[in-house]
Amino acid sequence: MSKYTEDDLREELKTKEYEYGFFTDIESETFPIGLNEDIVRAISKKKEEPEWMTEWRLDAFKVWKEMTEPEWANVHYKKPDFQAIAYYSAPVAVDPNKTLDDVDPDLLAMYKKLGISVDEQKKMNNVAMDIVVDSVSVATTFKKTLSEKGIIFMSISEAIKEHPELVRKYIGTIVPTKDNFYAALNSAVFSDGSFCYIPKGVKCPMELSTYFRINQGGTGQFERTLLIADEGSYVSYLEGCTAPSRDENQLHAAVVELIAMDDAEIKYSTVQNWYPGNAEGKGGVYNFVTKRGLCEKNAKISWTQVETGSAVTWKYPSCILKGDNSVGEFYSIAVTNNYQQADTGTKMIHLGKNTKSTIISKGISAGKSQNSYRGLVQIGSRADNARNFSQCDSLLMGNECGAHTFPYIEAKNKSAMIEHEATTSKIGEDxxxxxxxxxxxxxxxxxxxxxxxxxxxxxxxxxxxxxEAQKLLEISLEGSVG
Amino acid sequence: MLKINNLHASIEDKAILKGINLEVKAGEVHAIMGPNGSGKSTLASVIAGKEEYEVTEGNILLEGEDIDELAAEERAHKGVFLSFQYPVEIPGVSVTNFMKTAINETRKAKGLEDMPAKDMLKMIREKSELLEIDRKFLSRSLNEGFSGGEKKRNEIFQMAMLEPKLAILDETDSGLDIDALRIVANGVNKLKSKDNAVIVITHYQRLLDHIVPDFVHVLYNGKIVKSGGKELAHELEAKGYDWIKEEVDA
Structure with missing residues (x-):
């Protein structure tokens, strides 16, 4: 009888290389390594930003200099040397007036390898994409259809130039620069990202999608996303990430801010597949992300994430339920294998009356990985009749991984109803x-x-x-067993 | 169909099967009876290829081929089916999805394309009618929250879908009320043909009133100690196992 032993599995795990671990040789223009005021100014200048933006970045840099990295998360890693990172890298071949046809064929080939070819996506999925490769957007599609509805969907660099009033009004209002170490860093050096504005009463006719990708070795990437859904509007936004295999750790510190005005709804979905490091735990992306959304009256924000990548993940997409009757949702699948570590969850801050939140978190741990759910449900004193339901399930594979749950509940209103369910199970031999x-x-x-x-x-x-997410789950767990 | 020669098997160095000889031909129904702990379920698991059991001596031939080195799924692809005594739950996986995966994996192993959706649907419709299964049942998570009877009926439904050459029913009657027993037995009888074979493992005569065996074997202490026709089951029902134990131990 053939046996499939732990040893066989370990062997298989070792030979399992990162599916998307390749490096496309695109000529890049990279700033000198290190971070100081001059670099911040240079980034701003390079992007031809107005004075107020430069000042905003400089303020953030000052704040960041005074901050220290948070250490409360259940992750252990060698801290990045922030002076050993290049803070700006752009594929040099880019011209903002380019159409898809003009895009560097190497780059398109790379997307094909990833199964996310722009052409295919356009044809099959009716998805408009704003693609970020390293730091500069290289292709924006479906712009016309969107603009007819008054929807603005462009890179944040463009938005700073074309819609400064909107950017200036909202940037940093949901995630202030001094919010945390990584948010401050991002505010100072963010390279690019997406900007989206949905006008009053408009239902966005297609899923908006952005693919992020770190390409240049040793280059940190700092995306900034700002999404504003005006009163009564609706938008579904997809964000997917894959990163090529690199040996040194790569830092990724993104900030995403969502604003859902009265009666608006935002659905924000993420598939994250940054390079997780090899089977020995070498390399991999450090993913320190701050994502937060604000709900005004009757508004709704849904975060859905499938996290399979990164060596270290530190991420808590949150909702501030400020308006009465607003709704926050968080649905998460986090997979860790080999030496990956994830500390992820959400914060649901109930401020308005009759606010509701739902948290469903599924953690899957394999190999020697550690997977933590960390969540806060906070009910403010004026949030009458607030409701929360949380469910945190962990699935373990093998005997060397860990699953942890850290639920925090702070209720200052007696009418609050908070439910928390948690389960842990193991894939059984039976x-x-x-x-x-x-x-x-x-x-x-x-x-x-x-x-x-x-x-x-x-x-x-x-x-x-x-x-795509189902495929990713399978790829991430190949060679693991209970 | 199945030929077992001098089969010895152990788990964690504890010998359970101590020299089983059994031949099952196509078209036959064999019943294996015996007191608790005699090795009935172990025999079923060893034929199906459960890894925890080590075959220390002897062999198992399926249609003349030694299947001893084959993994459980490979045996399944060759037409071995085990109806589990305790079917496991797989939350979030519907009965339909599970069956679709099982059928297509088996087809893949044989170099065939996935079964077209309309054929699959037609088959599901036919087989669920055969076992008087409500279609809503098929969208439920596999065995999750199923009653004892539903679990067993679901096992036989899977058997119907997979159309095995050799089906082993491990205490399929346990946990069934009389109506469910009748439905399950009718299902098995309708699936029986001259080209397949069934091994029924049971404690009781009751199931054998519905699925009538050609041969009855008594397993005791890891060996088949007595074989006979269907009347042997009646004798066991009337007299219990003690007289057999006494005969063997004497």
Whole structure:
């Protein structure tokens, strides 16, 4: 009888290389390494930003200099040397007037390899994309259809020039520069990102999508996203990430700010697949992200994330439920394998009356990884009849990984109703054998069990993303077993 | 169909099966009976290829081929089906999705394309009618929250879908009320043909009133100690196992 032992698995894990681990040789223009006021000014100048933006960055830099990195998360890693990073890198071949046809064929080939070719996406998914490769947007599509509805969807660099009044009014209002160490750093050096404005009463007719990608070795990437849904509007935004394999750790510190005005709804979905490091825990992306949304009256923000990548993840997409009757949702699948560490969750801040929040978190740990859920549910004193439901499920594979749950609840209003459910389970040998007996091999059985475990969250993703996410779950867990 | 020669198997160095000889031909129904702990379920698991069991001696031939080195899924692809005594739960995976995966994985192993959706649907419709299964049931998570009877009926539904050559029913009657027993037994009878074979493992005569065996074997202490026709089951029902134990131990 053939045996599939732990040793076999370990062997298989070792030989499992990062699916998207390649490096496309595109000529880049990179600033000298290190960070000081001159570099901040240079970034701003390079991007031809107005004076107020330069000042805003400089203020953030001053704030950042006084801050220290947070250490409360359940992750352990060698701190990046912030003076050893280049803070700006742009593919030099870019011309802002380029159409897709003019885009560097190497770059398009890279997207094809990733299965996210712009052409395919355009044809099949009716998705408008603003692609960020390293730091500069190289292609924006469907702009015309969107502009007819008055929707603004462009890189934040362009928005700073073309819609300064909007950017200036909202940037840093949801995630202030002094919010945390990484948010301050991002505010000082953010390279590019997306900007989106949906006018009053407009339902965005397509899913907006941005693919982020770190390409230049040793270059940190600091995206900044600002999304404003005006009164009564609706938008679904997709964000997907993949990164090529690099040996040194790469820092990624993004900031995403969402504003949902009265009666508006924002659905924000992420698939994150940054390079997680190799089987020995070498390399991989450090992913320190601050994502937060504000809900005004009757507004709703839904965060859905599938996190499979990065060596270290530190990320808590949150909702400030300021307006009465506003709704916040957080649906998350976090997968860790090998030596990956994830500390992720959400904050639901209930300020308005009759506010509701739902948290569903699915953590899957394999290998020697550590997976933590950390969440805060805060009910303010004026938030009468606030409701929260949280469910945190952990699935373990093997005996060397860890799953942790850190739920924090702070209620200052007696009418609050808060529910918290948590489960931990292990993929059992009996489950695997049952599947084997029905002709399903162990690899496929694990994929099936994991997809079943994650179903509640996968169902929340837009269709085309759900398929990609399922594939990612399978790739991330290949060679693992219970 | 199945030929077992002098099969010895152990788990964690504890010998459970101590020299089983059994031949099952196509078209036959064999019943294996015996007291608790005699090795009935172990025999089922070893034939199906459960890794925890080590075959220390002897072999298992399926249609003349030694399947000893094959993984459980490979045996399944060759037509071995085990109806579990305790079917496991797989949360979030619907019965339909599970069956679709099982059928297509088996087809893939044989170099075939996935079964077209309309064929799959037609098959599901037919087989669920055969077992009087409500279609809503098929969208539920596999075995999650199923009653004992539903679990067993679901096992036989899977058997119907997979159309195995050799089906082993491990205590399929346990946990079934009389109506469910009848439905399950009818299902098995309808699936029986001259080209496949069934091994029924049971404690009781009751199931054998519905699925009538050609041969009955008594397993005791890891060996088949007595074989006979269907009347042997009646004798066991009337007299219990003690007289057999006494015969063997004497």
């Amino acid at each position: 489950q695997i054998f049952y599947c084997n007996q029905r002709g399903i091999d162990t690899e496929k059985a694990i994929a099936l069990i994991v997809n079943g475990f994650s179903k509640d969250v996968l169902n929340k993703l837009p269709m085309e993303f759900a398929v």
